[in-house]
Amino acid sequence: MDKTVQRYSRQRACILQVLEGTTSHPTANWVYDQVRKEIPNISLGTVYRNLSKLCSDGMALKLDVGDGTERYDAYTTPHYHLYCKDCGSVSDIHTGYAAQLDEVAAKENHCRIDFHNLIFCGVCSQCTTNLEK
Ligand SMILES: [Zn+2]
């Protein structure tokens, strides 16, 4: 392995580690701030590139929650998300994955469905608790 490959691997490993260490579905900017603690001279562009690579390699997911930011998730098993309209957080929703929906959609539309994404919009448990106080 040459030096360049090694350097990129280290950056990628660090980025993945940061992503795996959070359930907050962070933006690339947040990941960049964390990774800079380990690799101070890394650029935001490099973080973006590595995040894209992790996604295309199936090691991370990119989420579009509709607020104009891209969020990343190291938990790659298909699952659903809640976008909180109050605080803008993205959290995992534990409902189980509706595989039958893929089957019905594929059958009705004569196509192949690999998976589906679902983003619930509402108010997260944290904000709901604050409202009750
Ligand atoms: Zn919230």
Ligand SMILES: [Zn+2]
């Ligand atoms: Zn998630």
